[in-house]
Amino acid sequence: MIDIATRISPAIAPAISETISQLQNCHLIANALVPAIAGATLEVMEPATGQIIGIAPAAQAADVARAVDAAAAAFPGWAATPARQRGKLIAEAARRLAERAEITATVLALETGKAIRTECRGEVATAIDIVTMYAGLATELKGETLPFDPQLLTYTSREPLGVVAAILPWNVPLVLMMLKIAPALVAGNTVVVKASEEAPYATIEMARWMAALLPPGVLNVICGTGRDCGAALVEHPAVAKVTFTGSQAVGELISQTAARKIIPVSLELGGKSPMIVYGDADLSRVVPGAIAGMRFTRQGQSCTAASRIYVHSALFDPFVAALREAVAKLVIGDPLDEATDIGTVISQRQKAKIESYLALGERTAGAKVMRCGELPRPDYLADGLFLQPTIVTGLGEDSPLMREEIFGPVVCVQPWDDEDDVIARANDSDFGLAATVWTHDLRAALRAVRRIDAGYVQVNQNLTIQPNLSYGGFKKSGVGKEASLEAMLEHFTRKKTVVIDMR
Numbered sequence: 001m002i003d004i005a006t007r008i009s010p011a012i013a014p015a016i017s018e019t020i021s022q023l024q025n026c027h028l029i030a031n032a033l034v035p036a037i038a039g040a041t042l043e044v045m046e047p048a049t050g051q052i053i054g055i056a057p058a059a060q061a062a063d064v065a066r067a068v069d070a071a072a073a074a075f076p077g078w079a080a081t082p083a084r085q086r087g088k089l090i091a092e093a094a095r096r097l098a099e100r101a102e103i104t105a106t107v108l109a110l111e112t113g114k115a116i117r118t119e120c121r122g123e124v125a126t127a128i129d130i131v132t133m134y135a136g137l138a139t140e141l142k143g144e145t146l147p148f149d150p151q152l153l154t155y156t157s158r159e160p161l162g163v164v165a166a167i168l169p170w171n172v173p174l175v176l177m178m179l180k181i182a183p184a185l186v187a188g189n190t191v192v193v194k195a196s197e198e199a200p201y202a203t204i205e206m207a208r209w210m211a212a213l214l215p216p217g218v219l220n221v222i223c224g225t226g227r228d229c230g231a232a233l234v235e236h237p238a239v240a241k242v243t244f245t246g247s248q249a250v251g252e253l254i255s256q257t258a259a260r261k262i263i264p265v266s267l268e269l270g271g272k273s274p275m276i277v278y279g280d281a282d283l284s285r286v287v288p289g290a291i292a293g294m295r296f297t298r299q300g301q302s303c304t305a306a307s308r309i310y311v312h313s314a315l316f317d318p319f320v321a322a323l324r325e326a327v328a329k330l331v332i333g334d335p336l337d338e339a340t341d342i343g344t345v346i347s348q349r350q351k352a353k354i355e356s357y358l359a360l361g362e363r364t365a366g367a368k369v370m371r372c373g374e375l376p377r378p379d380y381l382a383d384g385l386f387l388q389p390t391i392v393t394g395l396g397e398d399s400p401l402m403r404e405e406i407f408g409p410v411v412c413v414q415p416w417d418d419e420d421d422v423i424a425r426a427n428d429s430d431f432g433l434a435a436t437v438w439t440h441d442l443r444a445a446l447r448a449v450r451r452i453d454a455g456y457v458q459v460n461q462n463l464t465i466q467p468n469l470s471y472g473g474f475k476k477s478g479v480g481k482e483a484s485l486e487a488m489l490e491h492f493t494r495k496k497t498v499v500i501d502m503r
């Protein structure tokens with residue numbers, strides 16, 4: 001057992017222990033931190049050490065009803081608040097969240113195992129950027145006048161939907177929360193967030209400061225398992241919309257319930273994103289682009305991870321050698337240590353799943369599995385869920401490593417010679433979330449961009465989700481867009497058509 005205070009700056013240690021103790025065993029309902037009604041709890045583990053850092057409430061249907069009732073009671077008042085006023089409050093929330101950014105980032109690093117320097121501070125900053133962007137879009141909740149008949153005044157108006165359920169995973173909980181709640185709140189909806197049971201604290205920490213500026217019940221957060229809490233939330237009759245990020249299997253279940261209730265649903269379900277490197281590409285840019293794209297500093301736990309890299313055969317060997325060398329230099333270690341590039345994966349279950357894919361790769365004839373870098377040595381990290389970033393070559397296109405979302409630090413690299421063939425291979429996936437193309441030949445880049453079957457395509461770069469870039473997948477990667485004005489208008493409002501006879 002090692003005291004967390006010895007691993008962080010003395011300047012912030014008291015604030016972290018105070019915050020973690022305030023966040024013990026609580027939902028956020030109507031601006032109060034409350035335990036589960038039936039008293040059931042879940043343990044929250046620090047993946048870097050295996051220590052239990054606290055408990056979270058395990059919501060049952062009664063807790064879900066309490067949160068939804070609070071959101072439903074707050075809805076009429078919030079919907080009637082002028083949009084500019086809602087935007088002002090949300091903008092003020094962004095400023096308050098920025099004041100606590102370091103505390104939030106540290107809590108996030110503790111509960112997710114993601115490195116504070118390379119991941120958590122950036123996640124908090126992006127989450128706040130998203131809030132700021134949506135606050136400024138409050139006055140864009142406009143309708144249109146329709147040129148139907150000169151004797152009639154015909155227009156549309158945008159209205160909020162009601163209570164929105166926002167269900168989060170553990171990999172980037174703060175950014176994913178803000179992509180959902182910021183547009184929902186600005187548009188006049190009230191929200192019940194279902195935090196990930198594996199990483200609930202940073203979510204509640206951010207939400208409580210935001211909620212404190214809003215009328216009670218406008219923003220609520222509950223915690224529990226998917227089965228008891230998430231499913232009950234989707235089922236609740238007063239929930240008018242569900243927005244979800246997570247696995248395809250759960251996305252299907254939520255869609256079925258939403259279809260039965262006839263309510264709209266947005267789904268972000270992951271990917272197996274291709275990165276196509278042409279023979280003229282500049283390796284000094286492609287290699288860092290591959291590391292960033294594969295989200296190695298997040299242990300590959302990203303829905304947009306560039307997990308299938310197709311490299312022109314002229315560059316294949318030098319690319320693999322350079323990637324291997326560069327990845328091996330990344331420091332795997334304590335997520336709270338400023339020297340660390342890569343922390344842990346989230347859970348023993350995810351670690352075992354990733355290792356089973358690596359074992360399959362090692363059993364595959366012709367495949368080469370290259371584990372890079374060094375696992376951390378300190379005794380206090382001995383039970384940590386660390387994995388080495390791994391490059392796999394020599395697989396068939398039908399290998400599960402090529403087709404399934406591993407959600408770990410495993411990248412498959414394949415050679416190609418023919419453009420038609422590589423684009424067909426890139427598109428031969430159930431997923432269609434993201435893709436990147438690396439070439440200086442503008443015509444080749446534009447040909448590829450046009451033919452790639454994915455919702456977010458980049459050339460010569462590999463950004464993650466950015467405020468104002470409409471984001472969402474094709475095929476089994478999901479339904480709907482996030483991060484943009486369009487996302488707020490299309491997914492968090494309903495449109496009313498009004499016709500007034502002026503004769």
Ligand code: NAD
Binds near residue numbers: 167196226251271
């Ligand atoms: P998950 O889909 O099991 O859980 C995501 C969220 O949904 C959690 O809050 C969970 O409690 C909730 N949930 C689970 N069952 C539910 C149900 N029946 N009804 C309503 N809510 C329910 O994902 P996970 O366990 O966090 O990760 C499993 C896999 O999902 C990963 O291996 C990865 O492939 C994928 N994943 C994708 C993303 C992404 O960004 N696309 C993020 C996280 C996980």
